[in-house]
Amino acid sequence: MALIDKLEKMLPGWALERSHWLALGGTLAAVFDALIDGARDGVFGALPGQVDDLPFLGGFAGTDGLPLIGRDRRIPRGILETAGVYAAALRDWRFIHRRAGLAFGFLSQVRRVLGPSFPRVRLVSSSGIWHTIEADGTMKMHTPAGTGFQISAQGVSTPLTSAAHPWDWDGSSDLFRCWLIVYAPVDGLVPANEGEWGDGSTRWGGEGDPGGGLIGIDSTLAFVDQLRGLVAAFGADGVTVPWIIVAFDQSSFDPETPGPYPAAGMPDGTWGRAGRLIGGVYSRTRLSTARYVRGVS
Structure with missing residues (x-):
């Protein structure tokens, strides 16, 4: 009173x-x-969401301090991330930074900023190690030797004995590279399918959207810049992410794709460029159901 x-x-x-x-x-x-x-x-x-019984703002005394706390704790906020999810991340900032540089730690932050839909995200290395966080939160690791594992959203761990499909992007021997794969749709950020050039209805990048549009993805530059920023902030030191892949086919880039290798739709050492000459004809090299955005070198 x-x-x-x-x-x-x-x-x-x-x-x-x-x-x-x-x-x-x-x-x-x-x-x-x-x-x-x-x-x-x-x-x-200064205590984001610590008071849970306030009858207004979903447990917040106010949200004005969230961007300032996020700046100090170096935790970026997703473009569509709700105040509650962001405040939870701010409370866990020490844990988040302890996991920086780890594959699952990095993917967790990618998945968070892509909320509230939380799509499937993957990170695959040039040595063929696959890390995945499914839409329901299940974490999976696939290895070429079949020594992987998965941890369900409930914390139950089981082995994954399937040999992972190798990943040969451009024939390079550089083992310090990873590729980030984000599966569409990402609600509010990337639709299920942006269409094809020349179909009469597709608009590259949603002209007039804040942050500018993109060629090939119905999204904004702010979406890509945030992913690039996460690579710089939470990626492993000395490891580059040359490409960010947006996959429109949920079955694509499956680490359990059977041989013979390379299977159709998987990198075969020629994906360094979008196309190549075959018998004098310039042909596409990469999978057509995905889009490829320059990452962080």
Whole structure:
């Protein structure tokens, strides 16, 4: 209860009999109440979502402090990320930074900023190690030797004995590269299928969208820039992510794709360029159901 609500019980009787004394007391009480409310809001503003029983803003005393806390703790906010999910990340900032540089730690941040839909995301290395976080939160690792594992969203671990499909992007022997794969749709950011050039209805990049449009993906430059920023902030030191792949086919780039290798739709050492000459004809090299965006070198 505010001080001004208790004023009549606190003032002596002679003050209550004279209106000017009551008005003066009310003025002082209002000032003290404002100072106390300001201090309270400041404390709660620095504790993102720590007070869970407030009857407004879903447990928040206010959300104005979230971007400032995120800046100090170096936790970016997703373009469509809700205040509740972002506040939870801000509370876990130490844990998030401890996992920076780890495949699942990096993918967890990619998945978070792509919320609230949380699509499947994958990271595959040039040595053929695949890390996946499914839409339901299940984590999987596939290896060429069949020594992988999966951890369900409920925390149950089981082995994955299938040999992972190799990944040969351009025939290079550089083992310090990874490719990030994001599966569409990503609600509000990337539709299920952006269409094909020349179909009469497709608009590259949604002209006029904030952050600019993209060629080949019905999204914005802000979407790609955020993924690139996550690579720089949470990726492994010394490991580059030369390409970010947006896959429109959920069955594509499956680490359990059987041989003989390379299977159709998988990199075969010629994907360094989008096309090549075959018998004098310039032909596509990469899978047509995905789009390929320059990453961070």
